[in-house]
Amino acid sequence: MIQIKDLHKSYHMGSNSLHVLKGINFNVKEGEMVSIMGSSGSGKSTLLNIIGILDEADSGSYVLDGVPIKNLNEKVAANYRNKFLGFIFQSFNLINYKSALDNVAMPLYYQGIKRKERIEKAEYYLEKVGLTPWLNHLPSELSGGQKQRVAIARALASNPKVLLADEPTGALDSKTSQEVMELIQGINDEGKTILMVTHEHDIAQMTKRIVHLKDGVIIDDSPVQQVRASVYV
Template identity: 50%
Template sequence: MTVSSNNAVIEIRQLIKTYTMGLTQVHALAGLSLHIQRNEYVAIMGPSGSGKSTLLNIIGCLDMPSGGEYVLNGQLASQMDDDELARIRNQEIGFVFQTFNLLPRSNALRNVELPLVYSGIGSRERTDRAQRALQAVGLGDRMNHRPNELSGGQRQRVAIARALVNGPAIILADEPTGALDTRTGEEIMQLFRQLHDQGNTIILVTHEEHVAQHSRRIVRLRDGLIESDAPNPGGTPV
């Protein structure tokens, strides 16, 4: 659709997002530009209200920018219609939420199958792929458990399996350890590191420094603009 420079999976130019709250307009993003390459591991940090979640939601095609350009995999996402965005969310992006967002009445397997249901994949192949994804996150023996029968860490693993199952280009995580205790959070971060090592592109939003230290590049936001953008040498594999 538009110029795709070298190996960039995400190209953001002059991105603006404005919310109207009552009578005042809030600029969550004020003309932000960012490029992310394939197989990068980026942490987006910043105080609350800095626009980091808004940025992640726009990258994940859950929200639309008010202005600027967002190119995902060479496609101009900021001009797509709803059906195309749904397809992108389904196939190009795997989303991991702070509160897991699993369907409470479905078991782990059904939850992981969900993105495949919406890509129109037949039930046998669906189950097969969902099982493999659950095994990959170490939950091969918990497939028939419902979310309320799983611990927080296990739930987040189910959510990660669900994010991975359709083989997305990028994995987005919004405070993935925010609802977990430190030890479980570390386990989840190990899992992300593994995924990165396997060649996945990962972008995560956090306000915790020790979580961000797992990444290879840290982008800090303030008032809807990038404050600093630097590689993180500490993020090398342990």
């Protein structure tokens, strides 16, 4: 599903250059659930942004579901993001003046799907994450866990090949984190490929493979015995 070979990325600040990724080799198979860990500045967010087609590497290759991702103009990049990828962010990134239903339906608008079908799909995915009673509520009327469930429903609505989660439990308390991870694990159990950045070891243990980054290189990439999320904490 994801094939990355000898990926390099630097950022230039005036006369200085910061080499963030230093020859990353990394593959993810369809249906895997992988977490990326590393301290601040290790390169994990940069790697996720490149995989999410939000940034581009300086050199190396990145192939997503058989499609080489290289030198894309913004229109093509946006189309690939919409076609291949679903995003879950720590800060939820919901539109405050739109209901949960409209937030979930929004990506489908950009796919050219008619309103009736958009609403039906949004209702289906909100039901899937247990939020049918709140579908007409604004984000300000929802708890943090409910907001993240809306974000997950929105990510799923366009039926992406890969879900990219950037610290999906970072803004949540322990119990709500367990609830969200239980939902994410269930999505993976259905066959969805999930790639997640986290700094929380207990959350990483709920995936099936942990990749450790340090100073722009992968220092460890190992399968783990997955810990199932439990809401009874």
